[in-house]
Amino acid sequence: MELAGIALLVAGALIPGVTKLLDSVAYRNRARGRAVIIRARGGRTRGRGHG
Secondary structure (H helix, E strand, C coil), X not given: CHHHHHHHHXXXXXXXXXXXXXXXXXXXXXXXXXXXXXXXXXCCCCCCCCC
């Protein structure tokens, strides 16, 4: 039983970090997808230093 308790404690400590990592990856993927769509539509704008 002690081993199960330790395993639950370790899992409980790791789950919030893994969740944040997955949220971060999902956010980056959505942002990358939006950027691809904007570029495909010809919505490029001049960035800093280009004008």
